[in-house]
Amino acid sequence: MIELRLNAQSDIASVMQGFQVGSACALAEAPQGRILFGSWSGEDVVIVRTAEYCWEINCHGGTIAVHRICRDLAAAGLRSDIQGAATNESFPGKIERVTNEALLKCRTRKAAGLVLAQQDGRLLKFAEDLQSESDDRSRSARQHMERWQSVAQHLTKPWRVAIVGEPNVGKSSLINTIAGLQRSIVSATPGTTRDLVEVEIVVRGWMFQLIDTAGVRTGSDSLPEQLGIVQSLALLGDCDMICLVVDASSERFESALIDRLKKVEVPTCVVRNKCDIPSEPGNTGVPLFASSLDSVNAIKCIFDASAKTGVGISELLNWIADTAVPEEPRTEIALPFVELFGVA
Template structure:
């Protein structure tokens, strides 16, 4: 028989800590029978009589077989993560012991949880909205201060509060317009059109601000792919080593030393830059392996969020550099020009690149101006100072829904400008509410939930 959880009357169990040997392992059980199932295996106390949010030490048994000495944590509904009764068993961190405990719990009536099923139950039981639930996965996957701070803000309802404020104001006007339809023959207006215009303008501004934050949010969440491109012996591998402060790539005076791409991660003020050192680009050679490396360099260049074009300041002409810039702009590739070996620059080449905007002169070998390269990468990635206090969109699903919301709000604006009747205006406003509901989960379907929660780890 199905309940509001879509058939989840059963009690689920999963290992909540990572696989492998450790000091302890935590096994989580959630559902209507969580306490009774564990109580039958834990003879030290009657768990059903114990207060919520308490810990209890004793032996866990499966029949006559002692499984382990454990600590039992009790979290009773509705004051638990899922909104159901939850038991957390802290056992010793042997994979063998953990497996024995899990097997015993399944034998006694539990079902192994699916990925994200605990958080999905929290959402369906009203403990979290959908944006908060998705932020849980983002927090688990966070690997910088910025990504952690953004996820925590969303998980605690920062993004939800912003959207709820927009939605409540829109619902108020929607109700007034719907009421007008009931009195269509009297030709009355309950919704002040001027106030509605001001509200739509405010909502459109807020929505577009959220959309603009996605570029920054995507950089925080997924990092920025930077392809280091240039001719052989321009110093690409030396620059990579200098940025990373380690000898990651082989450096040689022999042209074509780098045959394949090398990828490393650099953290600049909380933003992860995925640096890709590529094979030097030049006319195809007789060496088949080098040609494959060159082809891969072009592929990485097209896939990158940003291209760092490195050239030897003493070996590159302004005409050649102009052609490179035109090619990047034609392909709509975001790039930064870096002139290497500035320490070896002759007087005759000192001013020839003056007309190239934002060109950076460095010496990768001497570690000169490397901080300027990092600052430029950060500026191009996030467009300004790193700030995670404001509401930031990091989720591609939210971004797509916000784009549709922006278009729907523009339709409402146009409808009011054209003095369209209330029934048509009401339809446009319902569309706006629909897209807001898609983000927070007021409007959803089973397929969408499955897609979102199957990306979670098991046990969360």
């Protein structure tokens, strides 16, 4: 709700000309307490005269709509106050609060730099673009939102990468090797005495959490079942990528695995671990496995690696970072925080 106070000299008809009042009663003649329905540059509003020179303007559409009306009123030289539970925070105030809260949660210099840069008025401009009456402007703002929302969200929380695979293929070893190579581990949750369950790492200034699914509450070592669990996590927005580990030296697969993989929509890579071990003579599993995987859409990349020698680890980390952030945000762009603009 916006409260508008005029003074005795104000010509209500001219200052409020932005209002299109649907009711028969003109604004200037409206008695106190009369509810008038109308619109303000396309925004539905309900206006009530609460005192001789005082008006209540109610609109929906959240803080952006309120801010826009206040801006128009200010441009007409009018003083307005925003009141009421739903809108007691102006949109610029909300931007400041959301970005300050985000800043506190940033754990890399890059994330903090991007969040800080958002405080220069660009989010307000972006909000106006979204609300614009020009189709082109609002369409391109919506496209911008779809493109950058995930990056905005992950400035303050890591992307989650589930490491799945049959027992003994080397999932825990891979995580341990990555943790050992990566100097910027942020946190590590121990599972058993040997295995890490979750490790947070930084790649190119972005945060990632690697999750050892065998260690994580799945209660199941069966790979198809693990994938089912990961898939449900993904549906909950709790898993952004899957890294499927197979043993390159004795590659084998069940059809249940392929069936499961076909249902997975999360970007997935296959790591053929233990590539340091020479393949068993006559092992035909490898090409067979690879060609079966061709039918799986979610699989974007297959590469060889060794948790023992470190071969292939940087490729894996590159794939993870490229998948999360296919295009690095330029410092001047607006990053649409969900808290401000909702979900695209």
